[in-house]
Amino acid sequence: MSPSRSKQGGRGRQQWMRMMTSATFLSAALLLLIPGIMSTESLNTDSIQLLIFNSISPTPNMTYTVDIGYRWILIGAMRRLQEICPDFRFTYTEHPRYGPFLVSVNDLAGDTGKHTYWELLVETRNGTTIRPDVGIGCYIPNPKETIILKFTRWGTFR
Numbered sequence: 001m002s003p004s005r006s007k008q009g010g011r012g013r014q015q016w017m018r019m020m021t022s023a024t025f026l027s028a029a030l031l032l033l034i035p036g037i038m039s040t041e042s043l044n045t046d047s048i049q050l051l052i053f054n055s056i057s058p059t060p061n062m063t064y065t066v067d068i069g070y071r072w073i074l075i076g077a078m079r080r081l082q083e084i085c086p087d088f089r090f091t092y093t094e095h096p097r098y099g100p101f102l103v104s105v106n107d108l109a110g111d112t113g114k115h116t117y118w119e120l121l122v123e124t125r126n127g128t129t130i131r132p133d134v135g136i137g138c139y140i141p142n143p144k145e146t147i148i149l150k151f152t153r154w155g156t157f158r
């Protein structure tokens, strides 16, 4: 093999190595990007509505729309809404057995002394309104549902 040919062969190998290194870096970068691109949040196109309704004193209703991810629980969607919408606020207490109990919405709080609370209702996709038998920590909204948070009074239970 002549010296010049061996030089060319060396250059070819160098080029090939450079190509391989770039390809490896490109694949690694793609692998890093894919989880971001494929995240539930960016893939989702589903949303729910939240209707805030005061049945005790006449106050304008408020309606919010929030995108939801796959099988988010309601409190998760409410937290998401609170993050992106400064108009929407809520507080809750944590019951040791039942989980989160919704106490206030947009600064209006239920009051045990006055027998007032925020009731959780859901207008389903077929138009019927249900009263879920679980709270905001357990209910999993379906896309396109309207969650109704209704400020109301309770009667006598026991």
Ligand code: B12
Pocket (backbone or CB within 6 Å): 095, 098, 099, 100, 101, 102, 103, 112, 117, 118, 119, 120, 121, 131, 132, 133, 134, 135, 136, 138, 154, 157
């Ligand atoms: C009375 C009662 C209420 C009253 C409580 C008023 C009060 N301060 O006394 C009111 C009307 C506010 C209420 C509301 C709701 N309730 Co209720 N409630 C009951 C009931 C009938 C008795 C509770 C009780 O007094 N226990 C005796 C005391 C000594 O024990 P306690 O642990 O201290 O009781 C407290 C908790 O039960 C708490 N509480 C009551 N309801 C709920 C619901 C949730 C999700 C949480 C976290 C806490 C909680 O309030 C009680 C008083 O502080 C129970 C059923 C039962 N037989 O137990 C359902 C029950 C606890 N409620 C239930 C539900 C679903 C709700 C609602 C979500 C209904 C709705 N769709 O709006 C809402 C809560 C909405 C919110 N704001 O988060 C479910 C909870 C099931 C679950 N695993 O999530 C139960 C078990 C009834 C059922 N469907 O089977 N409730």
